[in-house]
Amino acid sequence: MEHVPSPAEELALLDRELAQLDARRASLLTRRAWLVSALQPQAPDAPRWHTPPVGHGWAPGQSWSAAPRAAKPSGPPRSAQNVLLTLGGLLLTVAAIAFTLVSWGSMGIGGRSAVLALVTVAALAAPAVLLRRKLAATAEALAALALVLTLLDVYAVHAVAAPDADGLTFTAVASAVLAALWAAYGLALGKLHLPLPAAVFFVQWPLLLGAWAAGAPAIVVGWALLVTAVVDGAIALWGKGLGVRVTAGIGLAVMGSAALLTGLGESLTADGPLGAVLPGALLLTAAVAALAGAWRAPNGYAQVGGVVAGLAAVAAVGGVLRATVPGTWHVPVYLLCGLALLSVVRAPLPRGAGRGVLGAAGAVVAGALLWAVPPVAAVLLGPVELVAEVWAGAPDGFRGALGESMRWSESAAAPVVLAVVAGLLGAAYRWWPSLVRVAAPLVTPGATARAAAGAGALALGWGTLLLAAATLGVPYPVAVALETVLVAGLLLVAVRGAEASSAGPAGAAGGGRSAVAVTALVAAVGGAVRVGLLSLAAEAATYAVFGALVVLFAGAALRTRAVVEQAVLAVAAVVWGTVLTGCAARSLELAPHEAAPLLLVVPAVTVLLGARLRLHPVALPVELTGALGALVAVGLAVPDAPFLALVLALCGVLAAGAAVRPERRPAAGYVAAVLFVAATWVRLAASEVSAPEAYTLPVTVPALVVGVLRRRKDPEASSWTAYGPGLAATLLPSLAVAWTDPDWVRPLLLGVATLVITLLGARYRLQALLLLGGAVLALDTLHELAPYVVQVAGALPRWLPPALAGLLLLAVGATYEQRLRDARRLKDLLGRMR
Structure with missing residues (x-):
């Protein structure tokens, strides 16, 4: 026999196993902490680590976690060092700017020049010494200070040595000088990260500012931008260091975009083909340069280059051709140029560049379609x-x-x-x-x-x-x-x-x-x-x-064999037929309520068609569409009560016809009963009948007899199917009249009748009698007691109803679980009724 431990023994066993797992986890976490600390950078004079023995302790009385804490390097972390260096460099920069802008005038020309020259040379020379002593972060900070000082030197030269020089021209020349200076400085001190990106930044301005200073036309400015962008592209491809390539890439994007926009603007505003030639040459050169760069760039950047090359070529050629045709045909010209790019599939281009050119063709086509x-x-x-x-x-x-x-x-x-x-x-x-x-x-x-x-x-x-x-x-x-x-x-x-x-x-x-x-x-x-x-x-x-x-949609629905397509076509045919009947009513000059019965022709056809299709998947969508048409007919008949009663009765006939089929009986049967009862109510209201029982009871009695016979034949039949329509035919109209009847006789008789029905439903476990009779009884009682409730409420203090409501909520909250169980039992009880 297998031994089964007692609960106490099993609990002790589980506790021991959990304690062992906790001990093992603590050991692994301690080992991990030691490894993390051992892998951190250490100061030169920090003691070397020795691998501790694998176990639960580093030394007697000392855990592993304590040992790494005791031996951790005491020097400041690198992030703190960077913050200190950055703050120091920033303060020196602010001091230099303040000296130049505020204290400059209190010194003579010689003193000012000597001070700036001395400080700048010192700031430029210091990084070389610091790099030899392996103080790279401090060298970077001083290089940043030197960069600011060179800018201040340029300002000083312009203010003292060349005050009458044109600002744009001087800035262009100074940018070229600074670009050369910082490029040479960065190549000489290769370990510094700042000088070469700074040189790339200064490269962006000489040609642009020079063309601007010379008052050159827009096309010349565009060429200056393009040449600068080409230089940026070359640096981005072959430059040294991530900072250099990123700076050049940004410059390429900005200057290249500006050059392309300049060329495009000049091309679109050209007066004729000859005027569009020069902008076209600029755009074609940009396309060649972009394609050349895409040839050598990585795949992702190559695709971007291919897109730029394709769009620039389309703008260049299309701009010349555009000037030869009327304005209406400008877009087709560009479209044809864009489609010409599809020939790239035959060209021996790299995969990325070719994809980019194809993307440009797609962009041109999309733009033409958007137009x-x-x-x-x-x-x-x-x-x-x-x-x-x-x-x-x-x-x-x-x-x-x-x-x-x-x-x-x-x-x-x-x-x-x-x-x-x-x-x-x-x-x-x-x-x-x-x-x-x-x-x-x-x-x-x-x-x-x-x-x-x-x-x-x-x-x-x-x-x-x-x-x-x-x-x-x-x-x-x-x-x-x-x-x-x-x-x-x-x-x-x-x-x-x-x-x-x-x-x-x-x-x-x-x-x-x-x-x-x-x-x-x-x-x-x-x-x-x-x-x-x-x-x-x-x-x-x-x-x-x-x-x-x-005819077309019905014929297509009969021709196809695809179920979804057939359903869509059949539904559309029903909709068109409904519209056609509405048009017929308009031709007959019928009022909307008079046209309502005519609109029921199509729903009648759908009922017959559903009987023919039976379980075919298309039958249900067709019948539902016909039902929507019947709903439209009911809406049209609402303004006229007699026509509304007629339409409701006709809709009930259609629903009853659908209920003949077993697959539609559960839903259509209830709908037919509701429609017939509604038609009766509307007809009685339209005839201003004050005693509806005289008309409803002759319907209720035989309906209940039929229900009794149905229950005897089929004890499993629902009480709603057997007795619901008959009871509703009398109870609901009587309730509607009782609510507007100032006398007490009808409410009393209705209350007695519904009380008897409710008791019969509870006695014989008939859900329809219990719920329908109980609901009508409650509403009838509420109607009779409402005036007294209003009087009592008016006599009570105003604070009492909120207080009673609060007490009720507290009571319900305190017994919430019990009320929930009672509700579930009531639901189960009603569910077991027929």
Whole structure:
């Protein structure tokens, strides 16, 4: 037999094991502390460490943690040393500036020159001595002081020796001298980190300030910026030290950007092709320099260089060509230049630089598409204005239906831009394998990229045709017919694409077809909405368009086998049919409440279609869409009570028809009962019936008899199904009338009846009787007691209700757990009822 220790023995065993684990953990932590302290830098005169024996103690009576603490170096940490040196250098710098600016005038020219020269030479010489004594931090601090002193020397020379010299010219020359001085000083004292970055900083200014001082034109300033940027790029590639390369990189970014912006600005403002040649030369030189740097730079920086080179080349060539065409066609010119960059896939460029050039091409294409967005948005959203003027008459042309906010003459080139990009994406989608082979040295296109190309080509092609019709100003009937045909074509693409993607092999091709199918489906639905809005200008066009849309979407839904696509198409067909019935009501000049019954034609069709489809996945979306149409009909009938009662009753008939099917019975049955009861109430209210029981009891009694028979046949049937509709048919209207009845007879009779129903529900464990009867009884009682409660509340002191509420909350809080258990028991009890 296996021995099982007693709880006391097991507890003692666990305590011993935990004590051993704690001891082992303490030993490891102590060892770790010693190792960390041993690895810290030590002062030259610090004692050497000796590896202690592995165990729990370093020496008798001394732990490992105490030993490292006792032997830790006592010198100040390096961070404190840096703070002290920085503060010292800062104070000396402030003193030097104060001396130069404040005490300068109290000395003669000789004294001033001697003092500055002496201090500067001392500050420059001291770092060499300090470096030999291995005091690098102190040497860096004095080098920083020397840098400030050299700047003060320049100020002193300008103030004393050359006070009449031009400030910009003097600063340019001084920057060149300081750059040479600090470059030589940094190369001589290679261990200092400050001089060479300072020299790079001074390099930025001589050419720029010199051109500015000479009053040179903007293009010359651009060349000065470009030359400076090229120097920065060379330093960033081959410079010594991280500080030098970072400083040069910042200078390259700033000066290079300024040079490119200067060249671009001059190119865009040129009066003709000849005027754009010089800015183009500047931009082309910048492109060559950026590409040369990208050739030698690491991969990430190479891509940036490739992007800059590509954009600069497009700006250079496009700027010259732009000056030869009208202003409307400027963007297509730049677009064609950007597309020419795609030839880089054949050039022997490094991978990073080639990717950057391709990125520049993509940026140009994206910019051109962004330029075409406003006219496309005007075409897509323009027909929304027709909702406020339904059947006001066909406009003079397509543009008349889109509003007058857009200047279409200035957007004549937008369809060309869309067509070019759409053709490019379509070609990439069509010849994808060849494109992959050609572009493989630079990029590795994936399936997602092909899907995006196909989807983009389809969407842009659709937008091209719409925008072309607007810019050409085609007649209104032609525009309506064209857009309807486009919707049909998109549906065809969607259906065939879905079939091909489901039947074809998986992979890039299958993913591309699927994306094209989804895009075509979305565009078809959007195009249908758009052409539907466009057709609202004329009555005949409205019937023709929505009739065609119903046929097209229904036919596409029958043709496709993809479940999601089929559901979307079927739902859209139901929506178009509902709109068509609404148009019929408008043609018949029916009031909104009179048109409500007519709108129930489509929901009736969806109920019949659901009975035909049964468990098909499309059945439920179609029926729910029809139910939304019925909800619209109910909303239209609200202003007229008799029509509202009629519509509610008809909706109840439709719900009852759906409840015949077993899969819809649980939900549709309840909905039908509620609709019938609501229709009864509304009808009684519309007829101003003061005694609704005379009409509801003849319904309640046979309904309860049917419920009893149902329960006898099926004891498991819910009491809500058997008795709920019959009881609600009388109790709820009687309650509504009792709340407005000043007499006491009806409330009394209703209270007695609901009390009996509640007791029967509790006796026979019938949930419907208990809850429905109890709720009506509570509301009826509340109505009868409300006046007395108001009187009592008015007689009580105002502080008493808050006090009672506080006591109630305290009591509930104190017995919260018990109340929670009671609520759970009540819930379980109700759940066990039928």
